[in-house]
Amino acid sequence: MPQSHLFTPLEVGGLSLDNRIVIAPMCQYSAVDGCMTDWHMLHLGSLALSGAALLTIEATAVTPEGRITYGDVGLYCDANETAMARVLATIRQWSPIPVAVQLAHAGRKASTELPWKGGAQVAPESPHGWRTVAPSSLPFAPADAAPAALGRDDMARIRDGFASAARRAARLGLDAVQVHGAHGYLLHQFLSPLSNKRDDEYGGALVNRMRFPLEVFDAVRDAFPADRPVTMRVSGTDWIDGGWSIEETCLFAEALERRGCAAIHVSSGGLAPANIPLGPGYQVPLARKVKAAVAMPVVAVGLVTEFDQAEAILSAGDADLIALARAVLYDPRWPWHAAAHFGAQVRAPGQYLRSQPRELKDLFKA
Numbered sequence: 001m002p003q004s005h006l007f008t009p010l011e012v013g014g015l016s017l018d019n020r021i022v023i024a025p026m027c028q029y030s031a032v033d034g035c036m037t038d039w040h041m042l043h044l045g046s047l048a049l050s051g052a053a054l055l056t057i058e059a060t061a062v063t064p065e066g067r068i069t070y071g072d073v074g075l076y077c078d079a080n081e082t083a084m085a086r087v088l089a090t091i092r093q094w095s096p097i098p099v100a101v102q103l104a105h106a107g108r109k110a111s112t113e114l115p116w117k118g119g120a121q122v123a124p125e126s127p128h129g130w131r132t133v134a135p136s137s138l139p140f141a142p143a144d145a146a147p148a149a150l151g152r153d154d155m156a157r158i159r160d161g162f163a164s165a166a167r168r169a170a171r172l173g174l175d176a177v178q179v180h181g182a183h184g185y186l187l188h189q190f191l192s193p194l195s196n197k198r199d200d201e202y203g204g205a206l207v208n209r210m211r212f213p214l215e216v217f218d219a220v221r222d223a224f225p226a227d228r229p230v231t232m233r234v235s236g237t238d239w240i241d242g243g244w245s246i247e248e249t250c251l252f253a254e255a256l257e258r259r260g261c262a263a264i265h266v267s268s269g270g271l272a273p274a275n276i277p278l279g280p281g282y283q284v285p286l287a288r289k290v291k292a293a294v295a296m297p298v299v300a301v302g303l304v305t306e307f308d309q310a311e312a313i314l315s316a317g318d319a320d321l322i323a324l325a326r327a328v329l330y331d332p333r334w335p336w337h338a339a340a341h342f343g344a345q346v347r348a349p350g351q352y353l354r355s356q357p358r359e360l361k362d363l364f365k366a
Contacts, residue, residue, distance in 0.1 A: 003344070004311060004343075004344050005020065005311055005314035005315050006019060006021065006307070006310055006311050006322065006338060006342060007019045007338075007339060007342060007344035007345070010053075010297065010320065010321065012229050012231070012262050012263050012297050013176070013229025013230070013262025014227050014228065014262075015054075015098060015175055015176055015229050015262075017053035017054055017098070017321075018053045018346075018347065019051075019053045019335070019346070020053065020314055020320065020321045020322055021051075021052045021310075021321075021334075021335050021338070022052060022053055022054040022055075022056065022299065022321050022322070022323050022324070023047050023050065023052045023054065023055045023056055023323070023325075024265070024301055024324060024325040025056040025057060025058045025059055025102040025178065025233075026058055026326075026329065027058045027059050027068065028040065028058055028071075029071035029072065029114045029115060030043075030071055031071055031072055031073045031074070031083075032071075033074075033079070034061060034064065034067065034072065034073060034074025034075075034076060034077065034079070035073075035074075035079055035080055035083035035084075036073055036080075036083040036084050036086070036087045037083075040073070041086075041087050041090055044087060044091060044099075045090060045091055045094070045095075047328065047332060048091045048095035048097045048099075049094070049095055049348070049349055049352070050097075050328060050332050050333060050334065050335050051333070051335035051336050051346030051347055051348060052324070052328070052335050053097075053098070053321075054097070054098050054099075054100060054175075055097050055099050055100070056099075056100045056101070056102055056178060057073070057084075057100065057101040057102065058073055058102065059072065059073075059102050059104035059180055059185075060072075060073045060074060060101050060102060060104060060165065061073070061074040061076060061105065061106070062074075062075065062076055062103055062104070062158070062161035062162045062164070062165040063076050063105065063157070063158060063161045064076060064130075065110060065111075065130050065131070065133065066104065066105035066110060066158070066161070066186070067106060067110060067111075068106040068110055068112055068185075069111075069113065069114055069115075069128075070122075071114055075101065075103070075165040075169065076161060076164070076165060080168075081171070081172065084172060085172055088173070088174075094349060095349070096347065097347075098175035098176065099174055099175055100174060100175055100176035100177060100178055100231075101169050101174050101176075101177055101178070102177075102178040102179075102180050102233065103162055103165050103166065103169070103177060103179055103180060104180035104186075105158055105161070105162075105180075105185060105186040105187070106132075106185045106186060107133060107134045107135075107147065107186030107187075107189045108132045108133070108134035108138070108140045108144070108186075108189060108195070109132075109184055109185055109270075110130070110132045110133075111124065111128075111129045111130050111131075121140070121141070121143075121144045121145065123145060124145055131145070131147070131148055132144075132147040132148070133147050133148050133149075133150050133158075133186075134147035134148075134149065134150065134186070134189050134195065135149065135150060135189050135190045135195060135197075135202065135203065135212075136149050136195065136196060136197040136198055136203075138195055140272070149198075155202075155212060158186070159215055159216050159219050160219070162179070162216050162219055162220050162223075163219040163220060163222065163223040164223070166219075166220045166224045166230075167223045167224075169224065170225055170228070176228055176229045176230070176231060176262075177220060177224050177228075177229075177230045177231070178230075178231045178265065179216060179217055179220055179231070179232045179233070180232075180233050181213050181232050181233060181234045181235075182233045182268075182270060183235060183267065183269065183270030183271075184235070184269070184270035184271035185270070187212070187213040187216060188234075188244070188270065188271055189271070190202065190209055190210075190211075190212045190213055191209050191210065191213060191244050191248070191252065192209070192238055192243055192244040192271050193242065193244070194240060194242065194243045194244070194271060194272060195271060195272075206248055206251065210252055210255060213252075214255055214256070214259065217230070217232060217256060217259060217261065218259055221259060221260050221261075229262030229263065230260070230261065230262060231262050231263040231264065231265060231299075232256055232261055232264055232265070233264075233265040233267060234252065234253070234265070234266060234267070235249075235268045235269055235270055235271065236249045236266045236267070236268045236283065236286030236287070236289070236290065237249070237268050237269070237286060238269065238271045238272065238274060239269050239275065239276050239277075240271070240272060240274045243272075243274075244271065246286055246289050246290075249266070249286070249289075249290060250289060250290055250293035250294075251293075253290050253293055253294045253296075254293055254294060256296075257294045257295065257296050261296060263296055263297040263298070263299060263320075263321070264290060264296060264297075264298055264299065265299035265301065265323060266286050266287040266290050266298060266299065266300065266301070267283060267301055267302060268283050268286055268302070278303065279303065280303050280304070280305070280306075280309060281300075281302065281304055281309060281313065282302055282303055283300065283301060283302035283303075284313055284318050284319065285318075287299070287300040287301075287313075287318055287319040288317075288318040288319070291317070291318065291319060297320035297321055298319045298320050298321070299319060299320070299321040299322070299323050300313055300318060300319035300321070300322055300323065301323035301324075301325065304322055304323075304324070304327070305327045307337070307338040307341045307342065308341075310322045310338070311342065336348070336363070339363055340360050345362065345363060345364065345365040346364065346365070347364070347365055347366070348363075348364040348365075352364075
C-alpha cells in the first residue's frame with residue numbers, strides 16, 4: 001500500500017512531527033484561579049497516548065480578565081505555571097508527544113458562565129464576573145454589559161501579558177506556542193471591522209486592524225526561543241457580509257509569515273451569530289485559499305471525522321496538517337484506527353503493545 005499522506009512526517013519551524021494529525025486546543029473550563037487540576041491530568045494524559053503528532057493545550061489566558069470563564073486555564077502567575085508544570089511532568093513521564101500551548105485573551109467574550117451551565121455572560125458585579133475589554137465598546141450580545149474600550153496602556157499590558165506567558169511556556173519546556181486570533185476573541189475582535197470601530201491607528205483600514213495582532217505575535221515570537229515554533233490560529237471568515245473575510249485572512253497570513261510564523265491554523269466564525277454552512281470539511285476551502293497565499297504549513301480543522309476524508313484533504317494539497325477536536329474526544333484512539341486503515345504505524349506506550357490485533361502486528365512503533 002502506498003504511504004499515506006496522513007502518516008508522512010513533517011517539520012514545522014524546527015519541530016519534527018511524526019505524522020500530520022494534531023490535536024486542537026479544546027477548552028475544558030475546569031481550572032481553579034487559572035490553575036490546571038487533576039481533570040487536565042486525565043484529559044491531556046489520555047490524548048497524549050493517542051498517536052497524534054502534536055498535543056495543544058487549551059486556550060490559556062495571558063491575564064486574569066482574559067479568561068473566557070472563571071474555569072479557564074491561565075499562564076499569568078507563578079501558581080498557574082506550577083500547576084501546568086505538574087501536568088506536563090506526568091505527560092512527559094509516559095509519552096514522547098510534543099506539547100504546545102495556545103495563548104489567548106477573550107476580550108469581550110470573557111466573563112461567561114461554564115458552557116454546561118448555559119454559557120451566558122456573568123455580570124461584572126457577580127462573584128465569578130468582571131468587566132470585559134475590547135477594541136471598541138461594543139458587546140458581543142445585546143444583553144451583555146458593554147466592554148471597556150482598550151486604551152494604549154491597557155493594550156501594552158495585554159501585549160506584555162502574551163510575552164510573559166510565552167516566557168513561562170519556554171521555562172516549562174513547551175515545544176510550541178500558538179497565538180489565538182480566532183473565534184471572536186480579542187485579537188479577532190481587532191481584525192474584524194464588525195467589532196473594531198476605533199478611529200486611531202489600530203482601527204479602520206486593514207493595515208491598522210492588523211496592527212495589534214501583529215504586535216502581539218511579534219512579542220510572543222521575541223519571547224519564545226527562536227528554535228521553537230510560534231504559530232497562529234485564525235478565523236478565515238466571520239460568515240457575515242461586511243465582516244472579516246478570507247481575502248483579508250490571506251493578507252494577514254502573508255504578514256505573519258514575513259514575521260516568522262511557523263504555521264497557520266484556519267478555523268472560522270465566532271465573532272457574532274452567523275449562518276455558517278456546517279457540513280463535513282466546511283472550513284477546508286478557507287484553508288485551501290490560505291495555503292495558496294503562503295509557503296508555511298496550513299492546518300485544516302472543522303468536521304473532519306473520517307480517515308479517507310482527512311487523507312483526501314492532504315492529497316489534494318488543501319492543507320498540510322489535520323487538526324482534530326471533538327472527533328478525538330469521542331475517539332481518543334482515532335490516530336491508531338487511521339493508521340490501521342492505511343497500513344501505517346503510530347507510537348504507542350509499551351503497556352499497550354499487546355492490544356494490537358494479530359492482523360495488525362506492525363501497527364505500533366517504539
